[in-house]
Structure formats: C-alpha cells, structure tokens
Amino acid sequence: xxxxxxxxxxxxxxxxxxxxxxxxxxxxxxxxxQTAYLKVLEKRALFAGKSSFKTWLFSVxxxxxxxxxxxxxxxxxxxxxxxxxxxxxxxxxxxxxGAMSYERMISQLPGRQAELxxxxxxxxxxxxxxxxxxxxxxxxxxxxxxxxxxxxxELILASQLKKAI
Numbered sequence: 001x002x003x004x005x006x007x008x009x010x011x012x013x014x015x016x017x018x019x020x021x022x023x024x025x026x027x028x029x030x031x032x033x034q035t036a037y038l039k040v041l042e043k044r045a046l047f048a049g050k051s052s053f054k055t056w057l058f059s060v061x062x063x064x065x066x067x068x069x070x071x072x073x074x075x076x077x078x079x080x081x082x083x084x085x086x087x088x089x090x091x092x093x094x095x096x097x098g099a100m101s102y103e104r105m106i107s108q109l110p111g112r113q114a115e116l117x118x119x120x121x122x123x124x125x126x127x128x129x130x131x132x133x134x135x136x137x138x139x140x141x142x143x144x145x146x147x148x149x150x151x152x153x154e155l156i157l158a159s160q161l162k163k164a165i
C-alpha cells in the first residue's frame with residue numbers, strides 16, 4: 001500500500017487526533033494535519049516500519065502540532081498543554097451536548113493523562129502504542145493512564161450528581 005493510500009485509510013482518525021492535539025480548534029487542526037501530510041508526502045518524515053503506520057503518523061501529527069504552537073508562540077507544553085485550556089472559554093463557546101461535555105471533561109485532565117486516554121479509548125491504541133506516540137516508557141504510560149481513568153471517573157460522577165440535583 002502506498003503512503004498516500006495509508007494516509008487516506010487513516011485520515012478520519014488523523015483528523016480527530018489533530019483536533020485533539022490542537023485543543024479542539026478545527027482551523028488549527030486543519031493546518032496541523034495539512035503540514036503533517038506534507039511532511040510525510042515530501043519525505044521530510046520517513047516511516048521506518050518500527051511501529052504501525054498509524055502510530056508513526058500520530059507521532060508526526062503530535063510533533064507538528066507542538067512545532068506549530070511553538071512557532072505561533074502559544075506557549076503549549078510538550079504534552080500539548082491540554083491542562084492549560086481555559087475552561088471558562090470552553091464552557092462559554094460550547095453547549096451541553098455529549099461531545100462537548102466529553103471535551104470539557106478531557107480538558108480538565110492533566111496533559112499526559114488526557115493524551116493517553118484519548119489514544120487508548122478514542123483511537124483504539126494499546127498502552128504500548130500510545131507510549132510510542134508520546135515517546136515515554138510503558139511504566140510512565142501506565143501510571144498516567146491509571147491516574148487519568150480515576151480522575152475522569154470522578155469528573156463523570158460529579159457531572160451525573162450535578163445533573164441529578
């Protein structure tokens with residue numbers, strides 16, 4: 001399968017990952033995804049076959065988002081800065097729908113925890129693959145994964161309690 005065909009196969013998931021890497025900002029995500037695709041197609045990012053194409057592509061997208069944020073002086077941490085999101089901005093700009101509620105809850109988690117949960121649950125990666133994308137050890141990935149699940153569970157229960165009242 002050619003590189004272009006691989007990109008087409010993974011485009012939908014790549015779009016969602018780019019959006020998540022860009023703090024759920026679709027315009028920025030489009031720029032990041034386009035830049036990442038250009039890196040791949042122009043062979044500035046080379047797939048060496050050490051992992052799956054999807055895992056490698058997600059790493060390219062992640063680092064492209066970090067590079068673009070740095071270039072735009074958005075002061076995003078190496079771990080996407082998901083924990084730096086202004087929750088009031090999200091609350092004011094989005095309604096109480098399911099996807100928006102999910103985004104708000106995920107945005108309340110520390111960066112690495114949010115990334116791991118998104119990669120494992122939303123993008124159906126194993127912890128090993130998620131650790132590769134994040135360039136961290138499997139032990140560190142497990143720790144952030146467990147902490148993230150516990151924190152997300154607390155947020156869900158608090159949300160349900162709030163709705164019941």
